[in-house]
Amino acid sequence: MMRLGIVGAGAWGTALAVVAAAGGPVRLWAREAEVAEQIRNSNENAMFLPGVSLPPEIAPTTHLSDLSDCDALVLVTPAQHLRSTLNAIDTAGRPLILCSKGIEAETQFLMSEVAEQCAPASAIAVLSGPTFAAEVASGLPTAITFACADDDVATPLITRIAQPGFRPYHSSDVIGAEVGGAVKNVLAIACGVAAGLGLGQNARAALISRGFAEMSRFGLAKGARVETLSGLSGLGDLVLTCSSEASRNMSFGKALGEGARAADLMADRLTVAEGVFTAPVLARAAEQLNVDMPITGVVLALIEGRLDAREAIDALLSRPLKEERI
Numbered sequence: 001m002m003r004l005g006i007v008g009a010g011a012w013g014t015a016l017a018v019v020a021a022a023g024g025p026v027r028l029w030a031r032e033a034e035v036a037e038q039i040r041n042s043n044e045n046a047m048f049l050p051g052v053s054l055p056p057e058i059a060p061t062t063h064l065s066d067l068s069d070c071d072a073l074v075l076v077t078p079a080q081h082l083r084s085t086l087n088a089i090d091t092a093g094r095p096l097i098l099c100s101k102g103i104e105a106e107t108q109f110l111m112s113e114v115a116e117q118c119a120p121a122s123a124i125a126v127l128s129g130p131t132f133a134a135e136v137a138s139g140l141p142t143a144i145t146f147a148c149a150d151d152d153v154a155t156p157l158i159t160r161i162a163q164p165g166f167r168p169y170h171s172s173d174v175i176g177a178e179v180g181g182a183v184k185n186v187l188a189i190a191c192g193v194a195a196g197l198g199l200g201q202n203a204r205a206a207l208i209s210r211g212f213a214e215m216s217r218f219g220l221a222k223g224a225r226v227e228t229l230s231g232l233s234g235l236g237d238l239v240l241t242c243s244s245e246a247s248r249n250m251s252f253g254k255a256l257g258e259g260a261r262a263a264d265l266m267a268d269r270l271t272v273a274e275g276v277f278t279a280p281v282l283a284r285a286a287e288q289l290n291v292d293m294p295i296t297g298v299v300l301a302l303i304e305g306r307l308d309a310r311e312a313i314d315a316l317l318s319r320p321l322k323e324e325r326i
Contacts, residue, residue, distance in 0.1 A: 002160045003027065005070030007085060009035050009060065011048045011133035012099060013076035018137045019166050020074070021057035027067055028060050036060035052137045064089050072157060074127075075100060075115075078272045079182075082111055086118035093121035095153055101128065101181035102274045103281045108288075110178045110222075123153040126174050127161075128181040128233040130240035132247075141165040145233035147177035169232060176228025179219040184238040185275030186282055187211035189253035189299050191242035193309050196257020207295065208242050214293045216326045218282070221289040249275040256302060257309045279303055294319060 001024040006017050009030035017028045030036040035047055039060040043053055067073060072095040077085045079102025086096075096119060098111045109117070112124050129144030136142055146161075146168035148154035158168045171177060190211065194203045212235055219229045228234060241247045245254060252273040255265055266276060279300040286293040298315050301307040307315065 001025070002071045002156065003069065004072055004074055004160065005029065005067035006074040006076060007064070007067070007089070008076035008099075009039070009045060009048065010076065011045075012131070013074075014039075014045045014049045014052070014054070015131075015133035015137035016074060016076060016099065016127075016161075017058045018052065018054060019163055020161055021055040022163050023160050024057070026058045027070055028058050029064060029067060030060055030062055033062050036062045049133060049137055052134070068092070070094070072097060072160075075111075078277075079103065079111060079274055080105060080277055083114050083118060086115060091119040091122050093119075095123045095125060095157060097125045097127050097157065098178075099127050101178075101185060102278045103182050103285065105277060105281045108281055108285045110175065110182070112174050112178055123148065123150050124174065125154060125157060126177045126181075126233075127168070128177045128237065130232060130236040132240070132244070134246070136166065139165050141167070143167040143169060143232055143236075145169055145171050145177050145228070145231060147171045147174045147228075147233070149174060171228055171231070171233075173225045173228040175222055176219055176224030177233040179222055179224050180215060180229060180231075180234030180237055182274075182278050183215040183218060183282065183296075184211075184234075184241050185249045185273070186279045186296050186299050187215070187238060187275075188241040188247050188249035189256070189273070189275045189279070189303075190295050190312075192245075192247075192250035192253020192255070193257040193299075193302065193312060194253075195245075195250070196254040196259075197309055197313060199313065204242065208238060211242070211295050212238055213326045214291075214295055217291045218286055218289070218293060220326075221291050248273045252276065253299075259309070262303045262305070275299070276303055 005027045074097045076099040079100040125148035245251045298312040302312045
């Protein structure tokens, strides 16, 4: 039976541990000793996923060396910490399933490119799609993209994690799955700003639609496939993340729309709004690829304090009129 090691005991890592535990043993690494102790003593992660009873098949640890007997590793650390995490683990050629959504700031690498550099002997897969952790952990149904270029690697891993309420769809387009997961976080901040300003559902729908055009332009420039971008890890995740304040990125944007400062919000948040870190590197990458991403640009200006929320929306509305296209 395949033993999975999950690196990261935040809400999503813990939810994935619940799913994986239905198919066999799971080792869950937590950075915080108090999280591991609470899971061990009370079968709950009250800090990140309160109210969910965790199955006994989940074995918590604070030592990365305890993952050495796992057959595959699931990486659920924040995107900007993936490299340091991989450098601290003996990957030993085991398959790596990447669940971090973002772009590395220093290198502009997608997470798969970081993993390929740090663990060249390991097969790389990406798990991405419309998944709020609390719903997944509660057994509510969802479908998700499992992207891996090697079918022989993908098949047993998909079989291992699939459950009646958790349905992975295989794709060989790793880049497309990653682009969707990274870009949607920035766009969700924009939708949150519109909500905070009270601009209504029409504005949100317009931002999702034009945001998807930005995602598509960037993804195609990076070599992604159109069907991936319009699938679960692209459009599906975008719609979910831009439609509910359960999204960290949308709630962050809503607070900006209500007048909060980005620096104050980041200093006071337990969990990470990845779009804040992704926006500057995404804007730079888009400029280098000559890809027009106006929503991303105004989100960055808002985060950096160069525009306030109303000015950011006005900047989008005052753009020249043009033909609708991707």
